[in-house]
Amino acid sequence: MRALNSLLAATETTIFTVMSALATTHGAINLGQGFPDTDGPADVIAAAAAALMDQRNQYPPLAGVPELRDAVAAANRRFYGLDIDPMREVVVTSGATEAITACLMAVLDPGDEVVLIEPLYDTYLPVVRLLGAVPRLVRLAPPDWALPRGELAAAFGPRTKAILLNSPMNPTGKVFSADELGFIAGLLQKYDAYAICDEVYEHLVFDGYRHIPLMTLPGMRERVMRIGSAGKTFSLTGWKVGYVTACAAIAEIVAKAHQNLTFTTPPNLQRAVALGLAKDDAYFVSLGADLAARRDRLAAGLTGLGMRVLATHGSYFLIADVSTLGFPGDDVAFCRHITQHAGVAAIPVSAFYAGTPPRNYVRFAFCKRPEVLDAALSRLAAHFVAGSARAALTAAK
Numbered sequence: 517m518r519a520l521n522s523l524l525a526a527t528e529t530t531i532f533t534v535m536s537a538l539a540t541t542h543g544a545i546n547l548g549q550g551f552p553d554t555d556g557p558a559d560v561i562a563a564a565a566a567a568l569m570d571q572r573n574q575y576p577p578l579a580g581v582p583e584l585r586d587a588v589a590a591a592n593r594r595f596y597g598l599d600i601d602p603m604r605e606v607v608v609t610s611g612a613t614e615a616i617t618a619c620l621m622a623v624l625d626p627g628d629e630v631v632l633i634e635p636l637y638d639t640y641l642p643v644v645r646l647l648g649a650v651p652r653l654v655r656l657a658p659p660d661w662a663l664p665r666g667e668l669a670a671a672f673g674p675r676t677k678a679i680l681l682n683s684p685m686n687p688t689g690k691v692f693s694a695d696e697l698g699f700i701a702g703l704l705q706k707y708d709a710y711a712i713c714d715e716v717y718e719h720l721v722f723d724g725y726r727h728i729p730l731m732t733l734p735g736m737r738e739r740v741m742r743i744g745s746a747g748k749t750f751s752l753t754g755w756k757v758g759y760v761t762a763c764a765a766i767a768e769i770v771a772k773a774h775q776n777l778t779f780t781t782p783p784n785l786q787r788a789v790a791l792g793l794a795k796d797d798a799y800f801v802s803l804g805a806d807l808a809a810r811r812d813r814l815a816a817g818l819t820g821l822g823m824r825v826l827a828t829h830g831s832y833f834l835i836a837d838v839s840t841l842g843f844p845g846d847d848v849a850f851c852r853h854i855t856q857h858a859g860v861a862a863i864p865v866s867a868f869y870a871g872t873p874p875r876n877y878v879r880f881a882f883c884k885r886p887e888v889l890d891a892a893l894s895r896l897a898a899h900f901v902a903g904s905a906r907a908a909l910t911a912a913k
């Protein structure tokens with residue numbers, strides 16, 4: 517048989533699926549793939565259920581139902597002071613995953629360069645390559661993941677068409693500062709480039725950090741595609757409702773990409789998300805406050821076990837340096853080991869790198885009930901603390 521698409525054939529199954537399957541096999545508590553273990557707001561779910569029953573189950577408009585486009589525009593105004601035309605500047609997609617692909621399709625021609633920042637979310641690189649574009653990778657370094665400005669500037673050139681930026685960032689929990697965003701904006705203007713901004717964790721920020729959309733900076737309104745996800749904002753990751761905000765000229769082309777990917781997104785979910793986006797400010801503020809408490813709980817526990825936990829200011833995730841534990845393998849081996857033998861799953865951070873990655877970092881998701889985080893910590897303690905005590909006793913005999 518003739519070979520199938522070589523890029524897809526060479527793409528591995530996503531680490532999130534691999535680790536979730538391993539967690540299921542071993543009955544492990546899943547702190548790997550990022551999804552909350554409780555449902556989102558009951559009124560939003562009830563609205564989705566009710567919306568199935570009122571005869572609007574045929575194809576919705578290509579760019580999204582008017583209710584949701586209005587709600588996305590209103591949220592842009594409420595949270596960021598952006599003035600968005602709901603009918604010309606919003607495109608609803610089937611999750612942020614589709615939105616990212618649609619935006620890359622809208623911007624890139626084969627041979628165009630696109631700047632990507634490592635560690636990076638796992639769909640970015642395969643899609644850039646499938647489109648025949650050329651990735652230019654710039655790496656952030658732990659523990660603070662500061663933007664290396666010289667390296668970023670060096671990655672831009674006459675062939676640069678776009679940057680793909682994720683803030684708040686998965687897996688680092690970095691929230692890009694106004695200063696860093698200003699530097700990026702300067703490069704975009706200098707090189708006449710676009711930005712695709714993956715802002716799915718826009719409301720999941722802690723410690724008084726504030727998410728600043730690049731789109732709000734001077735000169736960026738016409739260059740930026742801003743992507744949000746109802747999955748993250750309403751703790752309903754299975755719903756796959758995303759939204760792109762962009763100026764009309766860009767949104768029109770993003771809609772053409774969406775037309776060829778999925779064409780539309782389930783109307784009942786769109787209408788329920790519209791209701792969710794109209795919730796009062798207290799709902800959105802509670803998201804970060806609630807997650808910060810869970811982060812602190814998990815971070816304290818992992819630190820107590822001897823791991824070096826890095827600061828995280830947004831997203832569902834924290835990264836721990838596990839080299840302090842003396843485990844004799846890399847991060848992949850460590851994650852497999854704790855899934856199988858301690859009953860707790862996590863994600864090796866090396867999966868977020870294209871080049872030679874660091875091998876000592878592990879990502880844990882803390883978007884879980886407190887008692888589940890405690891149970892995971894007890895299992896790890898039983899494995900590492902009791903285990904090493906046993907090993908010490910055996911050695912002493």
Ligand code: PMP
Nearest residue numbers: 611612613637686714716745747
């Ligand atoms: N971008 C990032 C950085 C993510 O972590 C995720 C996670 N799920 C997505 C995009 C995809 O969002 P969605 O589920 O809405 O497709």
Ligand code: GLN
Nearest residue numbers: 530532533548549550686
């Ligand atoms: N974004 C989620 C994570 O980082 C996973 C989504 C997926 O499994 N594709 O864990």
